[in-house]
Amino acid sequence: MTPEQLSTAIVHALTTLVGRGAVTLPDGVPAQVVVERPKVREHGDYATNLALQLAKRAGVPPRDLAGLLAEELRSADGIAEVEVAGPGFLNVRVSSGAQGAVAAQVLALGSAYGSSDLFAGERIDLEFVSANPTGPIHIGGTRWAAVGDALGRIFSFTGAEVTREYYFNDHGAQIDRFARSLLASAQGKPAPEDGYGGQYIVDIADAVLDRRPDVLDLPEEEAQEVFRAEGVEAMFTEIKKTLHDFGVDFDVYFHENHLHETGAVQRAIDRLTELGNTYEQDGALWLRTEQFGDDKDRVIVRSNGQPAYLSGDLAYYLDKRERGFDRCLIMLGADHHGYVGRMMAMCAAFGDVPGTNLEILIGQLVNLLSDGAPLRMSKRAGTVITLDDLVDAIGRDAARYALARYTSDSEIDIDLDLWARATSDNPVYYVQYAHARVSSILRNAADLGLLLPVAPHGPVDPDETGFDPSLLSHEKEGELLRALAEFPRVVTSAAQLREPHRVARYLEEVAASYHRFYDNCRVLPMGDEEAGDLHRARLVLVAATRQVIANGLDLLGVSAPERM
RNA sequence: GCCCCCGUAGCUCAGGGGAUAGAGCGCCGCCCUCCGGAGGCGGAAGCGUAGGUUCGAAUCCUACCGGGGGUACCA
Numbered sequence A: 001m002t003p004e005q006l007s008t009a010i011v012h013a014l015t016t017l018v019g020r021g022a023v024t025l026p027d028g029v030p031a032q033v034v035v036e037r038p039k040v041r042e043h044g045d046y047a048t049n050l051a052l053q054l055a056k057r058a059g060v061p062p063r064d065l066a067g068l069l070a071e072e073l074r075s076a077d078g079i080a081e082v083e084v085a086g087p088g089f090l091n092v093r094v095s096s097g098a099q100g101a102v103a104a105q106v107l108a109l110g111s112a113y114g115s116s117d118l119f120a121g122e123r124i125d126l127e128f129v130s131a132n133p134t135g136p137i138h139i140g141g142t143r144w145a146a147v148g149d150a151l152g153r154i155f156s157f158t159g160a161e162v163t164r165e166y167y168f169n170d171h172g173a174q175i176d177r178f179a180r181s182l183l184a185s186a187q188g189k190p191a192p193e194d195g196y197g198g199q200y201i202v203d204i205a206d207a208v209l210d211r212r213p214d215v216l217d218l219p220e221e222e223a224q225e226v227f228r229a230e231g232v233e234a235m236f237t238e239i240k241k242t243l244h245d246f247g248v249d250f251d252v253y254f255h256e257n258h259l260h261e262t263g264a265v266q267r268a269i270d271r272l273t274e275l276g277n278t279y280e281q282d283g284a285l286w287l288r289t290e291q292f293g294d295d296k297d298r299v300i301v302r303s304n305g306q307p308a309y310l311s312g313d314l315a316y317y318l319d320k321r322e323r324g325f326d327r328c329l330i331m332l333g334a335d336h337h338g339y340v341g342r343m344m345a346m347c348a349a350f351g352d353v354p355g356t357n358l359e360i361l362i363g364q365l366v367n368l369l370s371d372g373a374p375l376r377m378s379k380r381a382g383t384v385i386t387l388d389d390l391v392d393a394i395g396r397d398a399a400r401y402a403l404a405r406y407t408s409d410s411e412i413d414i415d416l417d418l419w420a421r422a423t424s425d426n427p428v429y430y431v432q433y434a435h436a437r438v439s440s441i442l443r444n445a446a447d448l449g450l451l452l453p454v455a456p457h458g459p460v461d462p463d464e465t466g467f468d469p470s471l472l473s474h475e476k477e478g479e480l481l482r483a484l485a486e487f488p489r490v491v492t493s494a495a496q497l498r499e500p501h502r503v504a505r506y507l508e509e510v511a512a513s514y515h516r517f518y519d520n521c522r523v524l525p526m527g528d529e530e531a532g533d534l535h536r537a538r539l540v541l542v543a544a545t546r547q548v549i550a551n552g553l554d555l556l557g558v559s560a561p562e563r564m
Numbered sequence B: 001g002c003c004c005c006c007g008u009a010g011c012u013c014a015g016g017g018g019a020u021a022g023a024g025c026g027c028c029g030c031c032c033u034c035c036g037g038a039g040g041c042g043g044a045a046g047c048g049u050a051g052g053u054u055c056g057a058a059u060c061c062u063a064c065c066g067g068g069g070g071u072a073c074c075a
Helices: A003-020 A050-058 A062-074 A096-112 A139-157 A173-186 A199-211 A220-245 A256-261 A264-274 A309-322 A334-349 A387-394 A396-404 A416-420 A427-447 A475-497 A501-520 A533-556
Strands: A046-048 A079-085 A089-094 A123-127 A161-168 A252-255 A278-281 A284-287 A298-301 A327-333 A358-363 A366-370 A412-415
Touching: A003 A046, A003 A050, A003 A062, A003 A089, A003 A475, A050 A062, A050 A089, A062 A079, A062 A089, A089 A096, A096 A475, A096 A533, A123 A139, A139 A161, A139 A327, A139 A358, A139 A366, A139 A387, A139 A396, A139 A475, A139 A501, A139 A533, A173 A199, A173 A220, A199 A220, A220 A387, A252 A256, A256 A264, A256 A309, A264 A278, A264 A298, A264 A309, A284 A334, A298 A309, A309 A327, A309 A334, A327 A334, A334 A358, A366 A416, A387 A396, A387 A416, A396 A416, A396 A427, A396 A501, A396 A533, A412 A416, A427 A501, A427 A533, A475 A501, A475 A533, A501 A533
Parallel strands: A123 A161, A123 A327, A161 A252, A327 A358, A366 A412
Antiparallel strands: A046 A089, A079 A089, A278 A284, A284 A298
């Protein structure tokens, strides 16, 4: 019995009571009841506060209502025990047969276990990383590469149609600075005061010189243009490769330049003007963002006739909406949070609903520690830690896991020494080790000729398979089963809250629960012992655990090794 | 000044109103005659402060205190 099934049973019990007239609910019976796993063992396998919540509306004291529900629920299938506790909690114990059946359900669903149709029919656009093509992907972009991709996987798993987009800012002043930096490097001069430094600048400049040996003979302006075009192209290629190696592939790489060249920017501005949301002042064109909640109005066309940066975002947003995305999510670093107000106002100015059609997630900064001390970074000096550096230091799995394991709302410290270690202090190893350990048992079982009593894929008929779920009655088996049963809820809450870290934390809990089970319950026959039903039942539980860990790691884009 | 994020165990962090606040590391003490000890068991140790809402607050609201970030006709 899963929490969802228990929830359904409780709703059913309540419905029966209402139907009998034993309880009167003016607002009707709730469709969903929250079932939680109590922290204290004595409070049962599952508990619900339903009676506490409905008491006032029903005009019945909470404990009386709980009593009625308990009586009704006791006769439901798979319920072993129901008791009223405290102010009106309902503590439920599930029969071991019903609980053990969860393992078979997991295997029946296989890699689909945990998936849902929560977001079925929704087209969601995820924009993340979008690092400027003036340098490699830095650590902030890397955080979103890991978290954004995981979020994309989670949305897909919950039924959404996901498009990953990378917005490529190949237009404007920063690109000029980039080009000047390349030119300076090629001329053997130091990086300009407002420019970019670092080995990658030298490498790209050299590469451009290889392709265009004549470039330094050109007039300064033409040379800079060559460095701009070639340099951006080279940077773009490198960024794509880096991301691909990281396991992140975007469906759309959107070029800002495209918006300017096709007149999309002008169309967006015209649209806002038609809606009466722009005005001219001091020779510039302003967007009335203040009336949509921003701190003040914003310039979208400067007095020199050049479009302001925001105008590209207007056009880009409009473009996404015209491509049919009802939900556009943008993930930004904390240094851009000041941008949220105007973006939301812009969304509203188009007549859309901020927070629904446009959602902006802000990821706080990441600090990297080595030998217990923070790494100092400087863009100009080129001592920036890049995505590639991080992967070199701790590996791809550790990098993705380390970044996806924490809520994006808070600043985090990543201790490179810790995450590079192949020991249990390292959470990703802890989880992967559990998977390897599980896989090992399954291999040994196969060597013993012990086949799983259930089909690895497809529906399971307990009568035919010989799997007796009621044999999984050990306390540690129950804990593990209940942990496995949580997975679908963890996935849906991760999707709804846009918080992939919940999946990682959950996997750590499953791994811990598995280790405790393993320590207490012998799975395979010992010595010459003959395999019995209990061995087979436990093997099903082990296989189910493997499946859940594999499914969860996949959502994070982290590998699930069978050996390590 | 204003805006956003964060203050939970010595450290790094979980805890989307619920009954005795968790995990890892570190510290103290234990557990390998067979499935991977990269594991498990026990112990000491904590919600920044003050109010408020609620039957019930680490969680929601307000103020304050600390830390980080942001506040351009730059991109």
